[in-house]
Amino acid sequence: MGKLFAIADLHFDGMQDKPMGVFGSNWENHIEKIISNWQEVVSDEDIVLVPGDISWAMYLKEALADLRTIHELPGKKVLLRGNHDFWWERIKYLNSLYDNMMFLQNNSFCFEKFCICGSRGWICPGSKNFEEKDMKIFTREVARLELSLQSVNSDRDIIVMMHYPPFNESNEENEIIEMLNKYGVKKVVYGHLHDKYSFENTIIGEKWGIGFQLVSADYLNFTPVEVKYD
Numbered sequence: 001m002g003k004l005f006a007i008a009d010l011h012f013d014g015m016q017d018k019p020m021g022v023f024g025s026n027w028e029n030h031i032e033k034i035i036s037n038w039q040e041v042v043s044d045e046d047i048v049l050v051p052g053d054i055s056w057a058m059y060l061k062e063a064l065a066d067l068r069t070i071h072e073l074p075g076k077k078v079l080l081r082g083n084h085d086f087w088w089e090r091i092k093y094l095n096s097l098y099d100n101m102m103f104l105q106n107n108s109f110c111f112e113k114f115c116i117c118g119s120r121g122w123i124c125p126g127s128k129n130f131e132e133k134d135m136k137i138f139t140r141e142v143a144r145l146e147l148s149l150q151s152v153n154s155d156r157d158i159i160v161m162m163h164y165p166p167f168n169e170s171n172e173e174n175e176i177i178e179m180l181n182k183y184g185v186k187k188v189v190y191g192h193l194h195d196k197y198s199f200e201n202t203i204i205g206e207k208w209g210i211g212f213q214l215v216s217a218d219y220l221n222f223t224p225v226e227v228k229y230d
Contacts, residue, residue, distance in 0.1 A: 052082025
């Protein structure tokens with residue numbers, strides 16, 4: 001087995017008119033940047049985690065061209081749903097599409113040295129925009145994370161991928177952190193964040209005995225980053 005990489009928030013176009021340049025000049029031609037950088041750093045022996053916001057497509061048929069593009073890139077890929085992945089459906093069918101792409105939902109994937117678990121997550125209690133209706137979604141994501149963690153039948157290290165950061169803006173502990181500690185998770189990769197303030201104020205590094213790594217594409221200058229898990 002080769003190296004482990006991660007990159008979130010690909011935001012491939014999904015046959016939609018979504019020019020990402022409106023979010024900053026660094027997003028101009030971002031798809032070409034991601035493809036070129038991916039081909040430069042990732043080999044076919046490597047594994048790449050893609051924790052959400054994969055395609056702007058609204059329906060699976062619109063996302064297929066983007067999924068084929070990812071399929072053709074080097075490495076094995078583990079993909080997770082983000083808040084913009086409205087095309088995501090029928091997990092069994094998604095997992096039948098490509099032999100080098102694995103879709104994570106209430107399940108896990110084990111490799112030689114580690115197992116990959118995760119869930120999309122949601123904005124956490126205590127967040128400034130958290131409302132009563134968000135608690136139902138947050139609680140569901142906690143349950144999905146536990147289903148994924150419970151599916152591991154191995155003593156290998158567990159790496160968790162989430163789309164949302166598993167804490168609020170004040171970086172407070174919550175049920176997700178308790179769940180990660182319960183199952184002995186030592187590494188979490190997450191995305192979703194896209195502005196300088198968030199980059200500077202989120203958790204990057206170790207807290208609560210867990211190593212957190214931000215892997216939003218723009219934070220990584222649109223280049224998959226190696227994930228260290230030892």
